[in-house]
Amino acid sequence: MSMISGQLPAHAVMPGGRVLDEVRRLVVTALVAGVGYSFFTSAGQGRCVGGVDADGGFVDRYGQQTDAVPACIDLTLRPSPVVFLVLAAIVAWVVTRVVRRATDEDAALRIIGRAGPAVIVAAIVSVVLSQVAFSAIPLEGWDGTGTPVVPGWLSVDVVISPMSTG
Structure with missing residues (x-):
């Protein structure tokens, strides 16, 4: 057996090696999709009802002076753990399907090949x-x-606090 340009001949590849390589590629795709989902699913918004007038006193949401400190709300969007479970479930389902249904290496590669785009689409749809x-x-x-009202499937931190004056 001679090696040409550092590559093994086709008959020297471990049986199932191509399938394992594609499974590894799918796992890496799911990990990258999860990191991308985490990065793009972070946001924040906030609001205070009222404020401070020119004399340093508080005003309510209608601009009327008040002794009460106006309340502020801050919402922070965080990645949902459910999406990470979905990505992991896709990978587990595909591996299970390959083990149970693939009759040969080509069938296994077809099944795994369809899962990569599904993982990416699931992450993108979740971000949007x-x-x-x-x-x-x-x-x-x-x-x-x-x-x-915050939709229950979103992972949002809600903080209500008095307005800071400094």
Whole structure:
């Protein structure tokens, strides 16, 4: 067996080696998609009802002087752990399907080959849905009491605090 330009001849590749290589590629794709999802699913928005007038006193949301410190709300969008579970479930489902249904190496490679784009699409769709839903949370109508309605599937930190004067 002679090596030409540092590559092994085709018959020297371990049985199933191409399948393992594609599974590794799928796992790396899922990890990169998860990191990308984490990076692009971070956002924040906030609002205070009222403010400070020229004399340093507090005003309410209508501009009237008040002794009460106006309330502020800060919303922070975080990546949802559910999306990471979905990405992992896609990889696990594909590996299981290959083990149970693939009759040869080509069939296994076809199944795995379709999963890579599915992982990427799942991450992109999750980013878009999260950002659109987060930006649609209405803070304009918030009056300083209660919390705005946040869709349950979003991972959002809500902090309500008195306005700082400094």
